[in-house]
Amino acid sequence: AVIVATGAYPRLIGCPGEVEFTGRGVSYCATCDGDFFTGLEVYVVGGGDAAVEEAIHLTKFARKVTIIHRRDSLRAAKSIQDKAFKNPKIDFIWNSEVAEIKGEGVVNAIVIRNVETGEEMEISASEEDMTFGVFVFIGYIPNTGLFEGKLEMDRDYIVADSGMKTSAEGVYVAGDCRVTPLRQVITAAADGAVAAVQADKYIESKFNS
Numbered sequence: 784a785v786i787v788a789t790g791a792y793p794r795l796i797g798c799p800g801e802v803e804f805t806g807r808g809v810s811y812c813a814t815c816d817g818d819f820f821t822g823l824e825v826y827v828v829g830g831g832d833a834a835v836e837e838a839i840h841l842t843k844f845a846r847k848v849t850i851i852h853r854r855d856s857l858r859a860a861k862s863i864q865d866k867a868f869k870n871p872k873i874d875f876i877w878n879s880e881v882a883e884i885k886g887e888g889v890v891n892a893i894v895i896r897n898v899e900t901g902e903e904m905e906i907s908a909s910e911e912d913m914t915f916g917v918f919v920f921i922g923y924i925p926n927t928g929l930f931e932g933k934l935e936m937d938r939d940y941i942v943a944d945s946g947m948k949t950s951a952e953g954v955y956v957a958g959d960c961r962v963t964p965l966r967q968v969i970t971a972a973a974d975g976a977v978a979a980v981q982a983d984k985y986i987e988s989k990f991n992s
Contacts, residue, residue, distance in 0.1 A: 785954045787941060788971075788978075792923065793922070796921070804889070804917075807889045808884075808914055811918070819916070820844055821844045824912065824916075825848050826906075826915065827850045827851065828920065829920035830853070832859045841918065842873060845872070848873050850873065850874070850875050851881060853880050879895045881896075889914045890915060892906060925939050940962045940963075943962070956978065
């Protein structure tokens, strides 16, 4: 039996300062890190379902949330967009991308570039706050290339049933590399427990047959 648990990783902006300030103002998980920015401003990069939903979630902590999107309209479902537009804590910067993330120890400034004009603008934290959050939600990339053409997939994520069984006999999957509505440590651990038990039962059935 085999349990596939190769995970997934967030798609990066790819701008200077992003890697250096990951965990020091740059985050890829609102559920994990939103509380650290209680009463502060945060910037959310992205315009899809995940980005807008996470922006809405962050309004529970931050005093202001600004969504930065490369286009002039969101890609999220209309129902999600409507919630964001109605939320007084959420603002938008359209047709823009983050060109650089700056700071001293923690993030205290970002450079925004207009994708149409090329014009750049630097946004700095207030003297009172000294920092703000940058949350990046522009997609996840599953580590599943090894299984292409060998396991059933949906948008590069491995498809499995409730017992974590994949389309191949004796092969199970757990964690962020599978099709799942939530990618968190707690759900990955639960997947692992289910997959381990099911794999054990599969092996027993082979020896007892």
